Amino acid sequence: MPSMTMIQALNSAMDVLLTKDPDIVVFGQDVGYFGGVFRCTDGLQKKHGVSRVFDTPIAEAGILATAVGMGAYGLRPIAEIQFADYIYPATDQLISEAARLRYRSGGEFTAPIVVRAPTGGGIFGGQTHSQSPEALFAHVCGLKTVIPSNPYDAKGLLIAAVEDDDPVIFFEPKRLYNGPFDGFHDRPVKPWSQHAASEVPEGYYSIPLGQAAIAREGSAVTVIAYGTMVHVALASAEEEGIDAEVIDLRTILPLDIDTIVASVKKTGRCVVVHEATRTGGFGGELIALVQEHCFYHLEAPIERVTGWDTPYPHALEWDYFPGPKRVGAALRRVLEA
């Protein structure tokens, strides 16, 4: 089985989909001839033709509006927004249109679209190349939000997202594009080839949306994470020598409540981690759910480790990014409580 980076896995997913279904088209800024600013669509236009993989004007709302129209026609568009930070011009089309189309038309019209967007920080991206806006979309009824943490999941989840009949926002942690990142920015970064999840089948497979994965089994405390923070949580548990159970949510919505509840009932403790800012972040929803479902099993207050409630700074990257030190400290606190 070939070893792939997350970029290669995503590229492979789109290649498989384009080969399988003539109704699938891929488009966005610099997606066509150039192959994408992150190389995710490299070679796809040459292989599948310009009418199937093409460049668009720089207009996020236009990209998603045309995707909605194509979806209503019966195509399955995969639209790319170059950075999650630039998805905001398209939010009217996403929130008011794509997410509500099935509902408002009584099921007559649907928007089977996938919106791919690189997300997350840890790359000195500053304010507009680092954001994690998933909580904005989790609050929108009718949208599904997916965030993979490794190449194997990235390919399987993207294929499932494209074949799903509901609109899916597919956030790709760009910090994980070339290799896993555990937050130890002062240590050499390992490539994906040294990670088991880089073994990616060349052909078709999919991973169901709405199912979390247990990234590490443990009994002392449950860590709920997704994207880059899965690797940070794993590293924190190792560093601290804590037998944490790390849940990789994979799909933010619809949420795998059963996996979360089973884990917290077993461990009695819970830490939620995400890069996004704290107030109104998805961590708040996760904590509320754990409290509602596991109150009598909890032995300590639920902790959350998140980005600060500030715009994402440039020079102060590592003071902002919720790295293994902060996660480790939270793990110790809940165990000592």
Add this chain to the structure above:
Amino acid sequence: MPSTSPSLHIPEPKHRPGASHDFSDMRPPPAGLLDRPAIDISAGQAEPLARGLVRVLNEQGEAVGSWDPKLDPDRLRGGLKSMLTTRAYDDRMMRAQRQGKTSFYMKCTGEEAVAVGAALALRPDDMLFPTYRQQGLLITRGWPLVDMMCQVLSNSRDRMKGRQLPVFYSSKEAGFFSISGNLGTQFSQAVGWAMAAAYKKDSRIAAAWIGEGATAEGDFHHALTFAAVYNAPVILNVVNNQWAISSFQGIAGGEKATFASRGIGFGIPSIRVDGNDLLAVHAVTAWAAERARAGLGPTLIEHFTYRQAAHSTSDDPTRYRPADEPEHWPLGDPVDRLRGHLTVSGHWSEAQHEAFITETSEEVRAALREAESYGTLTDGPSVSPATMFDDVFKEMPWHLRRQRQELGY
């Protein structure tokens, strides 16, 4: 007078309530003045059409000039019937709102030819992306009035299951895209639909509508850009009815240039048409459809008309415009003008017209009687609250199932 220093210009209509109408500076060009060009015209060559006004029916009710679509009398009578039905439907549903049978309604009085003329010129399977003021499209396509009324009444037969505000129809079968409250969004979606049709080498085309007020939305710009870039087979209709609720068209940018002329800068052949002249609307739409089907790309059409009625049942236009303005609109009334044409050409009589009006109002009355038997917003059968949780997603996730149970279903 030339300005000598910068000053903030706030466009104002000529007259406000208390004053009388004043259309003295509006001199509609004579019918037949502009020629129908070849369909492969460039945007630059279309400039006179974008600044002028295509008109077919003259003051005497005769069809003149090369834009005359030469429709046979049956087609014209069909168009008149659709306009009269639309008007009767609007009047009846407005009353239903006043009677408390529903919460809201929006009429298209004075603008019937815009929708009916276009629907007659398009093929039944072309895809329409309407605003909330194109009910004439559904009516011309023969979609049942009862179905439309059930939507307005949000009753047990409402296919939108009471989820949508009245008049936000949707009919996949009729090729009528689901109406959204967010202005302009459908304009660029139509371009995507047309791109998909072109990708599939489909002969169907898309048509989209937007009001002149909503052309200020970003989606208008995106639609024109994408339509031009990808040569999408789409007809982009701007309905300039002079008013966006209380804002006159100058606030949308209409003081300095026509709305049609905006298309020229995008490289889209664009035409301004007398929106109260069903023959002109039909001819220009047919021309644009021919262009789209021949692979020549998009066309922008500005329909120059006037919103005779209030913006909606929640609006009182006498608070912002002269009360006598609607009846003095220089381009007249679309129903009267087509009726005049049919009469002048010997295909219509007073008696036939009266019979038509009786027939349409009877159809509307019977349809409402049937629709009300399925309930109204305030009385009778309605959709089950359990359906509120359906169709958010294709399959209902656990959290919605749980919320439905919490409500008792």
